[in-house]
Amino acid sequence: xxxxxxxxxxxxxxxxxxxxxxxxxxxxxxxxxxxxxxxxxxxxxxxxxxxxxxxxxxxxxxxxxxxxxxxxxxxxxxxxxxxxxxxxxxxxxxxxxxxxxxxxxxxxxxxxxxxxxxxxxxxxxxxxxxxxxxxxxxxxxxx
Amino acid sequence: xxxxxxxxxxxxxxxxxxxxxxxxxxxxxxxxxxxxxxxxxxxxxxxxxxxxxxxxxxxxxxxxxxxxxxxxxxxxxxxxxxxxxxxxxxxxxxxxxxxxxxxxxxxxxxxxxxxxxxxxxxxxxxxxxxxxxxxxxxxxxxx
Amino acid sequence: xxxxxxxxxxxxxxxxxxxxxxxxxxxxxxxxxxxxxxxxxxxxxxxxxxxxxxxxxxxxxxxxxxxxxxxxxxxxxxxxxxxxxxxxxxxxxxxxxxxxxxxxxxxxxxxxxxxxxxxxxxxxxxxxxxxxxxxxxxxxxxx
Amino acid sequence: xxxxxxxxxxxxxxxxxxxxxxxxxxxxxxxxxxxxxxxxxxxxxxxxxxxxxxxxxxxxxxxxxxxxxxxxxxxxxxxxxxxxxxxxxxxxxxxxxxxxxxxxxxxxxxxxxxxxxxxxxxxxxxxxxxxxxxxxxxxxxxx
Numbered sequence: 001x002x003x004x005x006x007x008x009x010x011x012x013x014x015x016x017x018x019x020x021x022x023x024x025x026x027x028x029x030x031x032x033x034x035x036x037x038x039x040x041x042x043x044x045x046x047x048x049x050x051x052x053x054x055x056x057x058x059x060x061x062x063x064x065x066x067x068x069x070x071x072x073x074x075x076x077x078x079x080x081x082x083x084x085x086x087x088x089x090x091x092x093x094x095x096x097x098x099x100x101x102x103x104x105x106x107x108x109x110x111x112x113x114x115x116x117x118x119x120x121x122x123x124x125x126x127x128x129x130x131x132x133x134x135x136x137x138x139x140x141x142x143x
Numbered sequence: 144x145x146x147x148x149x150x151x152x153x154x155x156x157x158x159x160x161x162x163x164x165x166x167x168x169x170x171x172x173x174x175x176x177x178x179x180x181x182x183x184x185x186x187x188x189x190x191x192x193x194x195x196x197x198x199x200x201x202x203x204x205x206x207x208x209x210x211x212x213x214x215x216x217x218x219x220x221x222x223x224x225x226x227x228x229x230x231x232x233x234x235x236x237x238x239x240x241x242x243x244x245x246x247x248x249x250x251x252x253x254x255x256x257x258x259x260x261x262x263x264x265x266x267x268x269x270x271x272x273x274x275x276x277x278x279x280x281x282x283x284x285x286x
Numbered sequence: 287x288x289x290x291x292x293x294x295x296x297x298x299x300x301x302x303x304x305x306x307x308x309x310x311x312x313x314x315x316x317x318x319x320x321x322x323x324x325x326x327x328x329x330x331x332x333x334x335x336x337x338x339x340x341x342x343x344x345x346x347x348x349x350x351x352x353x354x355x356x357x358x359x360x361x362x363x364x365x366x367x368x369x370x371x372x373x374x375x376x377x378x379x380x381x382x383x384x385x386x387x388x389x390x391x392x393x394x395x396x397x398x399x400x401x402x403x404x405x406x407x408x409x410x411x412x413x414x415x416x417x418x419x420x421x422x423x424x425x426x427x428x429x
Numbered sequence: 430x431x432x433x434x435x436x437x438x439x440x441x442x443x444x445x446x447x448x449x450x451x452x453x454x455x456x457x458x459x460x461x462x463x464x465x466x467x468x469x470x471x472x473x474x475x476x477x478x479x480x481x482x483x484x485x486x487x488x489x490x491x492x493x494x495x496x497x498x499x500x501x502x503x504x505x506x507x508x509x510x511x512x513x514x515x516x517x518x519x520x521x522x523x524x525x526x527x528x529x530x531x532x533x534x535x536x537x538x539x540x541x542x543x544x545x546x547x548x549x550x551x552x553x554x555x556x557x558x559x560x561x562x563x564x565x566x567x568x569x570x571x572x
Contacts, residue, residue: 179296
C-alpha cells in the first residue's frame with residue numbers, strides 16, 4: 001500500500017445544496033486539496049513545480065459517494081499515489097468525517113505530467129529528485 | 144443507442160482557472176445541467192419529481208477530459224440514459240465546444256432512485272408513466 | 287435611465303445551499319453573466335476586448351438580497367451601465383424570478399478599464415467606437 | 430474598535446480564474462468562513478445556533494478589492510462585528526496575504542437575526558448569553 005497523506009477541509013454553506021448535504025461536485029475540489037497537500041508534504045509544493053515548468057493536467061476523475069458530508073463537517077482527506085507512469089500519475093483519495101471517522105467518498109484522478117505546452121515530461125529523467133520523493137511514498141517497489 | 148438530449152452552458156470567468164481553461168471540477172456541474180434538461184425535455188422536470196417525493200442521489204461520477212473548455216465557449220451538453228435498473232439509473236454525457244463541435248469531455252453519473260428518506264423506489268411500479276418516458280429514450284428494448 | 291440588457295441563468299443544485307435557496311455568493315457570478323451579455327449585445331464581446339488588450343478588473347462589488355432565488359428558477363438578469371468614467375465603469379444589476387417577475391436582488395460592480403498590466407486605459411481615446419457604443423446605452427448625455 | 434477574529438483559507442485552483450488570480454466572487458465565500466469561525470471562537474458555532482432555531486440570513490454584502498489573491502496563497506481572514514442591532518448584525522472583514530500581510534480585500538455583510546421562518550428574533554431577549562458574548566467583542570459600549 002502507498003503511504004497516505006492527510007489534509008482537512010471544512011464544509012461551509014457555499015459547499016452545501018438544497019438536499020441539505022455537500023454538493024457532489026465539490027468532492028472534486030476536495031481531491032484537489034488532498035493532491036496539493038500531498039505534494040507540499042513531500043516537499044514539492046505544486047506552485048513551485050509550476051514555476052519550474054511542470055503541469056499535472058487532469059485527464060480523468062472518478063468519485064464514489066458512500067455517505068453525505070454535512071454542513072460544518074471537518075473533512076479528513078487522505079491522498080496517495082496510486083500509480084506512477086513514465087509521464088503520468090494516478091492519485092487515490094478517501095474523504096472521511098474527521099480523521100479516522102466515517103468514510104464519505106473515495107476517488108481517483110488521472111494526470112499527465114507535462115510542460116506548459118502540454119508536452120509529456122519524463123519525470124524520472126527530467127526531475128529525478130521529485131520522482132524519487134514520489135516513489136518513496138509508493139509501496140517499496142520502484143516503478 | 145439511447146437518444147441524446149441537448150442543453151447548453153456558457154463558460155464564464157467564474158468557471159475558469161489560472162491555467163486559462165475551465166476548472167475540471169465544473170464539468171460535474173455541467174453534467175447536472177444535462178441531466179436536468181433531459182428530465183425537463185421528457186416532460187418530468189426534476190423540481191416536480193422532487194415535489195412528488197422522488198430523489199436521484201448521485202452514487203458515483205466519472206469524467207474523462209479530452210480538450211479544455213475555454214472562457215466564453217458555448218458548451219453543448221448531450222445527456223442520455225445509459226442504463227435503467229429497478230431503482231437506479233446511469234446517465235451518460237458528452238460535452239462539446241458548440242453543438243457538433245470538438246469533443247471536450249465524456250462522463251457518466253450513477254444515481255439511486257429513492258424517496259426523501261433515501262429508501263429505494265421501484266420506478267416502474269411507483270411512477271409507471273415516468274418509467275415509460277425514460278424507457279422510450281432507450282434503444283427500443285424495454286428494461 | 288440607462289438602457290437595460292437582459293440575460294438568463296437557471297438555478298441548478300450546485301447553486302443552492304442547505305437553507306434550500308441559492309447561496310448568496312452566487313449572485314456575484316450572475317452579475318458577471320449580466321455584464322458579459324451586456325457587452326456581447328452592444329457588439330463587443332469581452333473575450334474579443336481581452337484579445338485587443340483590454341481588461342475590466344473588478345474593484346468593488348455590492349449586492350442587496352430581497353427574496354431568495356430557488357432551485358430551478360430561471361433568473362432574469364438585467365444589466366446596465368450606471369456610470370462611465372475616464373478609465374472606470376460602474377455596472378448596475380437587477381435579478382428577477384423570470385423577466386418582469388419578482389425582484390430578488392440588486393447590485394453594482396465597479397471596474398477599472400485597464401490593459402493587461404492593469405495600467406488604466408482612457409477608453410474614449412483608445413477605443414472610441416466601444417466608448418460610443420457604451421455611451422449610447424446611457425441616458426442621452428455623453429459623459 | 431471591535432475585536433478581530435482570525436481564520437485561514439488556502440487559495441486552490443478551483444478558486445482562481447483565467448486572469449491568473451482568485452475569482453472575485455470567492456471573497457464572499459471567504460467572508461462566510463470568517464463569520465463562521467468568529468461564531469465558533471466566541472463559543473456559539475453556527476451549526477448549533479441553527480439547531481436552536483436561529484438563522485442569520487444575508488441581506489446585503491459588499492467587497493472592495495485592493496490586490497489579487499493568488500494561487501496557493503494562505504489567506505488570513507479577519508472578521509468582527511461592525512454593528513449589532515435589535516434583530517440584525519453587521520460583520521466586517523479584512524482579507525490579507527497571510528496574517529499581518531498585504532491587504533487584499535475588505536468587506537461587510539449585513540444579516541437579519543431570524544427564526545427558520547425568517548421572522549426577526551430579538552437576540553438580547555431570546556438568547557441573552559449569545560448576545561452578551563457578541564457584545565463582549567464590541568468596543569466596550571453595550572448596544
